[in-house]
Amino acid sequence: MSNGKAPTSHDVARMAGVSQSTVSLVFRGAASGRVGERTQHAVVDAARRLGFRPNADARRLRVGGPPMVLIAVPDIVNPFFARVFTGARAAARDAGFQVVLSVQRDLDSVAADVAGQRIDAVLACSLQDGGPPLEAPVPAVVLDAEPPQGQGAVRFDIAPALTELVDHLHRLGHRSIAHLRSEVRTATFRERSEAVDAACAQRGMDRVQADSALDLDRARAAADALLPPADSGGRPPFTAVVCDDDLLSVGVYKAAQARGLCVPRDLSVTGIDDVDLATAVTPELTTVDLPGEELGATGMRRLIARLAPDGGAPDGAGACVRLPARLVVRGSTAPPADPEPRR
Amino acid sequence: MSNGKAPTSHDVARMAGVSQSTVSLVFRGAASGRVGERTQHAVVDAARRLGFRPNADARRLRVGGPPMVLIAVPDIVNPFFARVFTGARAAARDAGFQVVLSVQRDLDSVAADVAGQRIDAVLACSLQDGGPPLEAPVPAVVLDAEPPQGQGAVRFDIAPALTELVDHLHRLGHRSIAHLRSEVRTATFRERSEAVDAACAQRGMDRVQADSALDLDRARAAADALLPPADSGGRPPFTAVVCDDDLLSVGVYKAAQARGLCVPRDLSVTGIDDVDLATAVTPELTTVDLPGEELGATGMRRLIARLAPDGGAPDGAGACVRLPARLVVRGSTAPPADPEPRR
DNA sequence: GTGAAAGCGCTAACAA
DNA sequence: TTGTTAGCGCTTTCAC
Numbered sequence: 001m002s003n004g005k006a007p008t009s010h011d012v013a014r015m016a017g018v019s020q021s022t023v024s025l026v027f028r029g030a031a032s033g034r035v036g037e038r039t040q041h042a043v044v045d046a047a048r049r050l051g052f053r054p055n056a057d058a059r060r061l062r063v064g065g066p067p068m069v070l071i072a073v074p075d076i077v078n079p080f081f082a083r084v085f086t087g088a089r090a091a092a093r094d095a096g097f098q099v100v101l102s103v104q105r106d107l108d109s110v111a112a113d114v115a116g117q118r119i120d121a122v123l124a125c126s127l128q129d130g131g132p133p134l135e136a137p138v139p140a141v142v143l144d145a146e147p148p149q150g151q152g153a154v155r156f157d158i159a160p161a162l163t164e165l166v167d168h169l170h171r172l173g174h175r176s177i178a179h180l181r182s183e184v185r186t187a188t189f190r191e192r193s194e195a196v197d198a199a200c201a202q203r204g205m206d207r208v209q210a211d212s213a214l215d216l217d218r219a220r221a222a223a224d225a226l227l228p229p230a231d232s233g234g235r236p237p238f239t240a241v242v243c244d245d246d247l248l249s250v251g252v253y254k255a256a257q258a259r260g261l262c263v264p265r266d267l268s269v270t271g272i273d274d275v276d277l278a279t280a281v282t283p284e285l286t287t288v289d290l291p292g293e294e295l296g297a298t299g300m301r302r303l304i305a306r307l308a309p310d311g312g313a314p315d316g317a318g319a320c321v322r323l324p325a326r327l328v329v330r331g332s333t334a335p336p337a338d339p340e341p342r343r
Numbered sequence: 344m345s346n347g348k349a350p351t352s353h354d355v356a357r358m359a360g361v362s363q364s365t366v367s368l369v370f371r372g373a374a375s376g377r378v379g380e381r382t383q384h385a386v387v388d389a390a391r392r393l394g395f396r397p398n399a400d401a402r403r404l405r406v407g408g409p410p411m412v413l414i415a416v417p418d419i420v421n422p423f424f425a426r427v428f429t430g431a432r433a434a435a436r437d438a439g440f441q442v443v444l445s446v447q448r449d450l451d452s453v454a455a456d457v458a459g460q461r462i463d464a465v466l467a468c469s470l471q472d473g474g475p476p477l478e479a480p481v482p483a484v485v486l487d488a489e490p491p492q493g494q495g496a497v498r499f500d501i502a503p504a505l506t507e508l509v510d511h512l513h514r515l516g517h518r519s520i521a522h523l524r525s526e527v528r529t530a531t532f533r534e535r536s537e538a539v540d541a542a543c544a545q546r547g548m549d550r551v552q553a554d555s556a557l558d559l560d561r562a563r564a565a566a567d568a569l570l571p572p573a574d575s576g577g578r579p580p581f582t583a584v585v586c587d588d589d590l591l592s593v594g595v596y597k598a599a600q601a602r603g604l605c606v607p608r609d610l611s612v613t614g615i616d617d618v619d620l621a622t623a624v625t626p627e628l629t630t631v632d633l634p635g636e637e638l639g640a641t642g643m644r645r646l647i648a649r650l651a652p653d654g655g656a657p658d659g660a661g662a663c664v665r666l667p668a669r670l671v672v673r674g675s676t677a678p679p680a681d682p683e684p685r686r
Numbered sequence: 687g688t689g690a691a692a693g694c695g696c697t698a699a700c701a702a
Numbered sequence: 703t704t705g706t707t708a709g710c711g712c713t714t715t716c717a718c
Contacts, residue, residue: 018689055461059713061696101443118398138396377703400696401697402696405698
């Protein structure tokens with residue numbers, strides 16, 4: 001049927017008995033008033049019969065087209081990253097930029113993912129660690145991560161909120177807590193760890209740690225290991241669990257429930273993120289709101305500003321902006337049932 | 344600083360004192376053994392000083408590059424669509440295809456979203472309704488929707504699972520149920536409605552309906568309207584609520600809770616999707632598992648088969664495949680406390 | 687109203 | 703080891 005090659009505007013022109021430039025005119029919609037009715041019909045008809053589709057690459061080589069920015073996130077099923085993407089995409093669209101998404105944990109895969117694509121800038125969220133995103137000299141902004149050498153970064157100012165969180169627990173009477181952490185040790189999680197540690201130390205609170213993957217089942221398993229065995233009937237050596245992520249908190253809920261421990265009466269639990277899950281569970285989760293859309297949008301706007309003819313560079317383009325995180329107190333925290341002041 | 348135009352390989356060649364093709368050699372990595380050490384350095388150096396980046400459009404015009412398929416979903420924050428995307432992307436990658444994502448509800452926006460991009464095929468999920476995706480003659484497969492004129496479609500075979508679900512409730516003793524539906528009336532939701540109605544009718548069960556947006560707060564509001572006022576202390580005229588989506592079920596949980604109604608003792612609740620939320624809540628949700636990744640992957644494979652030189656077309660390319668949906672019984676369904684057999 | 691011709695920036699023979 | 707040359711398919715003046 002076909003000889004293997006896609007039909008070009010030349011083929012259409014030949015078939016319609018017109019010149020190639022006429023075909024071009026018709027297909028860009030610039031034909032009205034310049035190309036006769038009959039001719040247009042002939043062209044359209046020939047194109048349909050040939051199955052002609054204008055070659056987008058050739059067109060873009062000629063006219064350019066809007067700049068493209070790559071958004072890289074480690075996991076699009078995670079609602080947090082989905083929100084970051086959504087915010088970033090909206091900001092890009094407002095500025096007339098096109099967006100391409102890459103879902104990869106490491107930068108090499110990102111590079112492979114977009115091989116041969118035109119990429120004018122990169123917005124990378126929560127990358128595994130440091131390193132300039134792509135070795136190519138493309139302007140980049142990283143989100144929720146250490147700013148790599150002179151590139152811009154946007155992150156959350158999470159320490160104050162965590163301090164506030166620990167303080168909230170302290171005021172309720174908690175003196176000994178567990179910190180269920182993400183096992184992936186990116187910059188943001190190291191920061192959370194430090195903030196919790198510092199706040200606990202400052203208030204003379206005990207603190208144990210455990211790590212888990214950000215996954216419901218594994219969080220549940222980690223919490224199981226942290227709490228005393230179900231049949232022992234024993235109380236845990238802490239009265240509250242601070243979790244690095246809402247998902248982890250739900251794992252703690254599950255494990256507590258299995259032991260007949262009641263949240264928040266027997267155990268206070270907190271999360272970080274404030275995704276849908278946080279208000280879906282009972283009791284609703286006390287958590288730290290991390291505005292993902294805003295993170296994405298702010299990062300994208302900075303990136304775009306940097307791309308602009310000028311104006312972006314002067315004021316610290318490599319600087320690091322911090323977005324406020326906000327403590328949201330809900331029902332999962334309460335005074336400990338047995339306020340034995342340890343130590 | 345710059346004269347406004349991006350530097351080309353010619354500029355680099357001139358600066359390095361070599362020919363343009365040498366620059367090309369160096370930048371495609373084909374230089375080893377063909378270009379001298381010194382020359383390579385000169386080229387790389389000049390390129391860096393000029394800020395040269397190879398023009399991806401020109402390159403692709405020349406060499407082609409892998410085909411691109413557009414994946415369109417209405418909402419990437421919704422974990423279900425995120426899973427569909429993930430499955431589709433994996434299948435595409437396996438076949439060496441590149442993927443571009445568009446998050447839009449209607450097809451015109453999708454078209455605008457990818458304007459000027461090279462798109463060789465389209466995979467559209469849960470589109471608002473019918474109509475061929477993009478008027479351009481691009482091969483397309485739709486997911487979870489009515490197959491538009493001779494295009495392929497992949498959807499769930501949801502009716503049997505819903506029948507089973509209603510039967511499950513009937514066997515528990517429920518005779519009167521509420522159906523909380525999605526207010527968006529796409530093909531899949533019409534289908535769910537019909538399946539529930541048919542199953543109820545067949546078993547002589549009463550059934551009331553209410554509609555809601557797929558959103559936690561609005562679901563809660565819809566459920567509030569469905570249940571008797573909180574202060575009336577009255578029992579609802581139904582003993583179970585069948586929801587079109589897990590999110591809606593959580594709304595019902597919340598509304599029930601606010602009235603002191605206990606799930607499942609006072610009210611059985613079911614969902615559809617089986618997202619994380621379903622096992623996060625207490626009691627865990629009886630729901631119908633819709634394997635999103637598989638939907639995406641299957642659709643993508645069909646699309647790719649169609650794109651192949653041949654082989655795809657012969658066996659019903661326009662046919663509609665159905666993926667099995669599976670009832671998952673968990674703790675949110677139980678015999679009604681007060682099994683007064685109405686009617 | 688339509689056609690001829692000159693590129694866009696790059697790759698890939700082929701020559702030297 | 704390097705340079706020359708001929709396009710990829712399209713847009714876009716500028717003639718006719």
